Amino acid sequence: MGKPTGFIDYKREEAKERDHLTRINDWGEYQGRLTDEQLKTEGARCMNCSIPFCHTGIDINNQVSGCPLNNLIPEWNDLVYKERFEEALDRLLMTNNFPEFTGRVCPAPCEGACTASIHDDAVGIKSIERAIIDRGFEEGYIKARIPKQRTGKKVAIIGSGPSGLSAADELNQQGHSVTIFEKANRPGGLLMYGIPTMKLDKDIVSRRIDLLKEEGIKFRLNTEVGQDVLPEDLKRDFDSIIVCTGAESPRDLNIQGRKLKGIHFAMDYLTEQTQSYLDGSDATLTAKGKNVVVIGGGDTGADCVATAIRQGAKNVRQLAITPAFPKSRATGNDWPSYPNVFREDYAHKEAKIIFNREIREFLTETHAFIDNGEGHVQALFTRKIEEISTKEGVLYEKVHRGDDVIPADLVILAIGFVGPTTSLLERFGVTVQNNRIQADYKDFRTNVKDVFAAGDARRGPSLIVWAIQEGREVAKAVHHYLQTKKETQYA
Known part of the structure; x- marks a missing residue:
């Protein structure tokens, strides 16, 4: 690491919050961003552990320890310390499609598994993550990645929350044509309507949606599958369907x-x-x-x-x-x-x-x-x-x-959620058990041909990092399925 004794030399730096009595009078984000000097200090506090538990993403006592996305945290901490922000951004985007979301609203299980936290405060991983991606947008490092070839295969995704968006992003980059069906009047699912603007400004969500559109992903809003469009129509018009409707049914x-x-x-x-x-x-x-x-x-x-x-x-x-x-x-x-x-x-x-x-x-x-x-x-x-x-x-x-x-x-x-709404799932004919769509992890296939499931609808109510991780993994499964289902035709 850039400074081997940084975890000894420096105390944790916190991003400055807006004045409490001021911020309660508006809906703006309550938390600011670390300064460049603070970023460098926090990056220096990373210990270069022999085993970085911060990015393990394992379950201990039914709670996740470390990042389920397996973010390359020590690598981008070191690059931030060395002020190599564009390289840090490259490392961050290798594993996380939307760090501008997780850097604001994730509960940061990575910090709970930080080795520095055994006897001191954890490295401010979440704050560093947010600063890297925000700076990436501000300095123009983030640009539309438009696929050079299309496979001719079409994928329908139901739900535009974090799992649906990450699955769409991954599949679109593989060259498949992706359409997201969203029943609300704006895309984003939980990101748009379930998280208040003072935690996640909606311009941040819209900025990412606009980028995904520019890259070729289509959004059909005000469209509820099962009412405005039938499951049979999706099965006829698309090569594969992914259900990412979340766990909407409240307890x-x-x-x-x-x-x-x-x-x-x-x-x-x-x-x-x-x-x-x-x-x-x-x-x-x-x-x-x-x-x-x-x-x-x-x-x-x-x-x-x-x-x-x-x-x-x-x-x-x-x-x-x-x-x-x-x-x-x-x-x-x-x-x-x-x-x-x-x-x-x-x-x-x-x-x-x-x-x-x-x-x-x-x-x-x-x-x-x-x-x-x-x-x-x-x-x-x-x-x-x-x-x-x-x-x-x-x-x-x-x-x-x-x-x-x-x-x-x-x-x-506000006592939690039970699982996905069942009316749509009944129309599809997918098996639901214990309020979850039955689809094995890594495979993600339901009992219905060409239909997959991911996110909270499959695993149950969970964290945004799990939703993004499931979206990435179901995209791998669907891509493999489409490759083996029929010889790919390039357009």
Whole structure:
């Protein structure tokens, strides 16, 4: 590496965030970028490990350790330190189709597996990744790669989220003609509508989509397969089909009062806000002046908190049924497994400043929704629980005198996703088991001829890096299939 003692000499550099009280008044990205000097320092902190766990992408205790994309992290860290940014970009794009997305919204399992993090802060891999790709666009290194030859084979991809886009990118570069079918009015799937603009500016998404179009990929928007176009038509008109519809079905909370007005799924809430922002209209579903309760302690819940704050919520609380993570790795959560430690997300920092308190409440179970007498929710009845470890596993039991009534005019359910919507899959006739399309990894074939599946629809709800990785891998499988299916004819 450029500086062998860098991990000793330097402390971790963090990208500067915009002022909290300023950023909550707009929808701009909250986080800035490392300066060139900071980049050089962070690159120098990479240890040149004999085994770089940061890019292994292995499962430990059902959580990924390291990058599933197997990014060549030590290589581009060293190149950044040496200020060879174009070469660093080349290394980055060898394994990651869309680092401008992962560098903003990925939870960075690579950093959890960084060797420096055993006794110190991890290298700021995610910040370096974002800086490399942003600089690549700004300095004109990123240009359209238009295939010189076409194979004459046509591939249909259903869904324009990260797995669909990465599969399309890879197959297009192999010379196949790719058409993406997207039911929304804008492409990008989760990237466009599921992630708020303050985490991922939609101009960043549109910039990549425009590049993919220039390279030859076609997008058919406002087109829902199964309604606007039939599966039989796709099977007739395309040589192969890839289902990348994601895990859209949200997990529900079927308790007393669930049918009351004012209770919404997180994705409906976030999509409505992003749609209104992009259209320049007022959101119909808004937190303005309301007592908001977000049920669910994950990243999506945090995004709902940040959205409610920007909409002008009167008060926000976030409830989690799980306990708070410890401040440092607990026994059994040893390196290089993903560090399950207590974190303060951007939304929680904002909420603490606005409401002068920690808004998260852990080990809290919502037992019922309370009617205001007119069919609208007015409060939640909750119970405190405690976590008990047994030989059979972890159990949760009610705490004596732990009941509470929490005022709520708007309730957001952010408790995860079950799997893909089944109506389309039934029309295709693909086998679904445990809420996942049955298609083996590396092969990705479903039980239906010419139909493949990848991303969250196949593996279940997961990270953006897994979605991109699955898109890349299914593209390899489809390319091989098309080559062996019939002799390739070049146009």
